[in-house]
Amino acid sequence: MLDDFINQFWPSTIDGLALGAIYALLALGYTMVYGVLRLINFAHADVFMVGTFAALWSVRTLGVSDVGGFALIGVVVLMAVVAGAVAGGGAMLLEVTAYRPLRKRGASRLAALISAIGASIFIQQLMGAVVVHRVFGTSKEGGKLDVNEHFKKLSDVVDVGPILIRNDQLLVFVGAVLMMVALDQFVNRTKLGRGIRSTAQDPETAVLMGVNIDRVVSTTFLVGGIMAGVAAALYFLRFESTNYFVGFLLGIKAFTAAVLGGIGNIRGALVGGFTLGLLEMYGSSLFGSQWRDVVAFSLLILVLMFRPTGILGESLQQARA
Amino acid sequence: MNLTKNGNGNDGPGGLRAARDRLSLDPLRNAWSTAPGPVRWAVYLLLVIGGLLLPNQAIGEFMAPSGSDWPSMLSNQIAIYVLLALGLNVVVGMAGLLDLGYVAFYAVGGYTMAIFATKYGWSFWESLFLAIAFAGLSGLILGAPTLRLRGDYLAIVTLGFGEIVKRTANNSSYVNGPRGVQGIPHPPTLSEFEIFGVQPLKYGLLDSRPYYYLLLLFIIIAIIFVKRLERSRVGRAWASIREDEDAAELMGVPTFKFKLAAFAIGAAIGGSGGVVFASQQTSINPQNFEFLVSALILAGVVLGGSGNIPGVMLGAAVLAWLPERFRGLSDYRMLIFGAALVLMMIFRPEGLWPSRQRKAELAEGTGGMGSMGAEVAGPGQTVTAEEGK
Numbered sequence: 001m002l003d004d005f006i007n008q009f010w011p012s013t014i015d016g017l018a019l020g021a022i023y024a025l026l027a028l029g030y031t032m033v034y035g036v037l038r039l040i041n042f043a044h045a046d047v048f049m050v051g052t053f054a055a056l057w058s059v060r061t062l063g064v065s066d067v068g069g070f071a072l073i074g075v076v077v078l079m080a081v082v083a084g085a086v087a088g089g090g091a092m093l094l095e096v097t098a099y100r101p102l103r104k105r106g107a108s109r110l111a112a113l114i115s116a117i118g119a120s121i122f123i124q125q126l127m128g129a130v131v132v133h134r135v136f137g138t139s140k141e142g143g144k145l146d147v148n149e150h151f152k153k154l155s156d157v158v159d160v161g162p163i164l165i166r167n168d169q170l171l172v173f174v175g176a177v178l179m180m181v182a183l184d185q186f187v188n189r190t191k192l193g194r195g196i197r198s199t200a201q202d203p204e205t206a207v208l209m210g211v212n213i214d215r216v217v218s219t220t221f222l223v224g225g226i227m228a229g230v231a232a233a234l235y236f237l238r239f240e241s242t243n244y245f246v247g248f249l250l251g252i253k254a255f256t257a258a259v260l261g262g263i264g265n266i267r268g269a270l271v272g273g274f275t276l277g278l279l280e281m282y283g284s285s286l287f288g289s290q291w292r293d294v295v296a297f298s299l300l301i302l303v304l305m306f307r308p309t310g311i312l313g314e315s316l317q318q319a320r321a
Numbered sequence: 322m323n324l325t326k327n328g329n330g331n332d333g334p335g336g337l338r339a340a341r342d343r344l345s346l347d348p349l350r351n352a353w354s355t356a357p358g359p360v361r362w363a364v365y366l367l368l369v370i371g372g373l374l375l376p377n378q379a380i381g382e383f384m385a386p387s388g389s390d391w392p393s394m395l396s397n398q399i400a401i402y403v404l405l406a407l408g409l410n411v412v413v414g415m416a417g418l419l420d421l422g423y424v425a426f427y428a429v430g431g432y433t434m435a436i437f438a439t440k441y442g443w444s445f446w447e448s449l450f451l452a453i454a455f456a457g458l459s460g461l462i463l464g465a466p467t468l469r470l471r472g473d474y475l476a477i478v479t480l481g482f483g484e485i486v487k488r489t490a491n492n493s494s495y496v497n498g499p500r501g502v503q504g505i506p507h508p509p510t511l512s513e514f515e516i517f518g519v520q521p522l523k524y525g526l527l528d529s530r531p532y533y534y535l536l537l538l539f540i541i542i543a544i545i546f547v548k549r550l551e552r553s554r555v556g557r558a559w560a561s562i563r564e565d566e567d568a569a570e571l572m573g574v575p576t577f578k579f580k581l582a583a584f585a586i587g588a589a590i591g592g593s594g595g596v597v598f599a600s601q602q603t604s605i606n607p608q609n610f611e612f613l614v615s616a617l618i619l620a621g622v623v624l625g626g627s628g629n630i631p632g633v634m635l636g637a638a639v640l641a642w643l644p645e646r647f648r649g650l651s652d653y654r655m656l657i658f659g660a661a662l663v664l665m666m667i668f669r670p671e672g673l674w675p676s677r678q679r680k681a682e683l684a685e686g687t688g689g690m691g692s693m694g695a696e697v698a699g700p701g702q703t704v705t706a707e708e709g710k
Contacts, residue, residue: 040473042616098663107670110419114623117616118662125656252480252612259477290492297481304474305466 005286010163012281018169018238020277021176025231026254027261027269028183029091029224035200035264036220038109042116043094045251046123047225051087051232052242053127057135058082076171076233084229091225092218094119100214128244172234179230180270183223187266192219200264249293253280256300262310271311372537376530384646393529396601398641400536401594406621406637407543407630408590413619414628415551416583417563418468419476421615422483425463426456426588428610430595432490435502435605445508445524449596456592457585459486464584468577471566483615491607501606505599508535524600532601539597543590544630550586551630559583617641624665626672635674 026048033041058079064071098119102112187193195216198206207213235250236242253276261272276296283295303311356364374380381391405427412420433452437443443451467478491499508524524531550556558579561569570576599605617640625636643661647654665673 034473038473040476098667101667102670105670107666110413110623110627111666111670113419114620115663115666117620118659118666120659121655122659122663125653125659129652129656248612252484256477256481259474263473291488294485294488294492297485300481301467301478304470304478308470308474 002286005282008285009282012285013278014163014165014169016278016281017274018172018277019281020257020274021173022231022235022238022250022273023254023257023277024270024273025176025179025227025234026250027258027273028180028227028266030255031258031261031263031266031269032196032220032224034258035266036196036217037099037103037112039099039112039116040255041224042113042251043098043119043123044091044224044228045247045254046120046127047087047091047094047247048228048232048235048251049242049244049247050090050123050127051083051225051229052235052246053132053135054086054229055079055083055233055236056242060136073171076175076237079236080175080230080233082229083232084226087229087232088222088225090123091221091228094123095217095221100217103217124244124247132244168237172238175230175234179227183227184266186223192216196220253293253296256296260300260303260310262312265310265312268310268312275311369541372541373534376533384642390529392533394642394645396529396533396536397598398645399638400533400540401598402618402621402637402641403634404536404540404543404594404597405591405618406625406633407540407547408587408594409618410587410622410628410630410633411547411550411590412583412587413622414633415547415556415563416559416580418580418583419472420479420584420587421476421612421619422479422481422486423587423591423618424610424612424615425479425483425486426459426591427595427598427614428486428490428607429456429459429588430592431599431605431609432496432502432595433592434596434599435505436496438506438600439502439504445506445596445600449593452596453589453592456595457589459592460585460588461581463588464581468580468584480612480615483610483612487607487610490610497606499607501604501609502599503604505603505605507603508600529601532597536594536597539593540634543593547586547590548630555579555582620662624662624672626675629672629674629676632672632674632676636672639673 026044029044029047030041033039033044059075062075062078064075098115099112102115187196192215195206195211196219198209198211199213199216203213206216235246254273257272257276258269259272260276261268261270276299279299280292280296283299284292287295307313353361376392376395378391384391384394405423408426409420409423412418412423430452433455434445434448437448437451438445463479463482467475470478490496490501496502510523510525524535551559558569558574558576561572561574562576562579566576598609602609618637621637621640622633623636624640625634626632644654644658647657650657
């Protein structure tokens with residue numbers, strides 16, 4: 001058990017960082033929406049799932065096969081752009097149709113949560129029963145689609161002392177970090193970003209100060225959706241296949257990561273994502289991979305017992321109990 | 322701050338508000354609150370008789386026309402969901418704690434029944450009490466370390482707990498992992514007596530009506546129990562926690578203790594549902610306890626009108642019935658179901674049948690569950706707000 005852990009230490013670290021990068025990107029979407037609306041956006045996982053299909057569609061349409069090296073980076077960027085656009089648009093559409101009417105009527109957060117669950121079921125079924133069948137020609141049950149034929153399996157390895165890093169892991173990590181830096185700059189440096197921060201802090205005052213709240217909320221969903229889309233493209237690099245319920249567990253984990261880091265806190269999502277990815281991989285090398293999710297959720301409970309607002313705390317806004 | 326709903330004499334946008342007012346249950350409520358005691362008891366009696374007559378074929382033809390067996394739909398889906406919703410309502414509706422992993426307690430009940438009946442030969446009734454105790458205990462075990470967390474942190478922890486229970490069952494060879502436990506005995510037949518062509522105390526394979534009656538009994542007990550609690554000191558403590566936990570604490574309400582009690586009671590009711598489920602199905606596996614079940618029960622509670630017992634029962638029954646009723650639509654039924662959830666929330670965010678107290682709270686604030694952050698009215702709405710005052 002411990003031997004496994006020691007032998008597997010570096011591979012699981014690298015794996016954990018790559019996985020954590022994807023969690024972190026998804027967690028950003030949860031955390032931003034939570035920061036602004038105080039809503040657990042359950043449908044975010046399905047926005048991600050739509051993104052994976054958009055990415056797949058783009059490589060299929062392009063008809064590339066066996067790309068590797070720099071061409072691969074180009075293809076990944078293209079996938080990320082298409083998936084980001086579709087997922088971002090989808091997230092905005094979701095906000096306008098499912099959440100805005102509730103928000104306008106001052107509905108309780110619980111009602112919004114149920115609306116989110118409904119929207120999540122709707123998007124999943126829409127993709128599973130209608131879109132996947134029409135566009136990709138597979139049945140709902142056999143709906144697992146992969147990208148093997150399009151990518152050359154990335155066997156190239158970067159060798160750093162005892163550490164072997166595969167190309168795909170490196171690409172996922174770098175891509176995710178780039179997006180996070182971009183997001184951090186956007187939220188901290190731009191006018192819209194300031195709007196988002198002020199709304200998160202105090203929506204009433206933000207409105208009085210002339211912040212267009214609808215626009216802020218839309219932007220939040222758009223940015224979260226784009227992050228999910230990029231995560232979807234990177235997910236393909238790492239896991240190579242998708243289906244219509246791929247978002248579910250990943251979404252729960254990403255939300256866990258967001259809470260772990262301190263929900264509403266953008267840097268917290270980052271810390272939480274990597275922490276969760278690493279701990280999950282260490283946990284599965286210690287206890288066996290079937291206990292991976294149990295380890296993840298037990299750690300969440302443990303961390304929250306000692307740090308009730310997550311590792312970094314809620315800094316995007318004050319806790320409004 | 323809620324600017325749109327204090328609209329006395331406010332016509333509101335289009336006919337929407339008028340339509341909503343027509344749906345109002347207030348005349349009924351007034352009649353009910355002034356009704357004398359014997360009338361109330363008569364109504365309760367009629368409701369129980371209605372519940373007993375529900376598996377009737379004539380009702381079944383309307384409710385389940387596509388050939389599916391109406392009594393088994395009632396017992397497998399509707400009655401179980403109603404019972405679970407009553408339990409979750411204690412946690413969410415009364416104490417205001419958001420629980421996204423309620424299915425865990427249902428699973429604890431089901432697995433306790435399965436293990437003790439198949440491995441130790443306990444009878445249904447013995448296992449039932451043990452399972453209820455275990456489910457309540459698991460509520461305490463989860464609650465003790467986590468109930469100091471607020472709001473959505475609690476939500477994610479309970480969600481995590483639900484997944485932990487499911488995956489542990491999935492990974493343990495003791496309960497056959499993903500294949501689950503088979504050969505769980507039916508409850509022992511208490512009597513063979515027959516009335517109107519039913520043997521209500523003979524628990525067999527073919528007729529699911531006895532299970533429905535058993536669940537009906539559980540539901541009635543749960544209603545009485547919960548209703549008594551609601552009117553007691555405990556219920557008032559829960560309401561105060563739901564509305565403002567800090568204020569409740571300052572007023573001397575031991576909030577932690579009462580939250581723990583809500584968790585344990587809700588869990589025990591959920592556990593009893595799991596027992597009946599396991600003994601009727603005779604086999605259970607971890608796939609019976611997906612997150613979706615938690616989500617649907619919660620949706621039933623909120624859709625019906627969180628905190629109001631008849632409303633919660635109505636909501637759960639509707640949500641359990643809809644997907645079964647429209648099985649004919651096969652692939653599209655869950656699609657429509659998801660859309661229906663969103664639409665119902667848009668048109669009746671306070672639920673189909675909210676309690677009067679809750680409705681008043683909602684009109685003032687948000688009924689203790691807090692509002693969405695950016696719920697401040699936009700520029701277009703300030704005018705309505707002025708008029709509404």
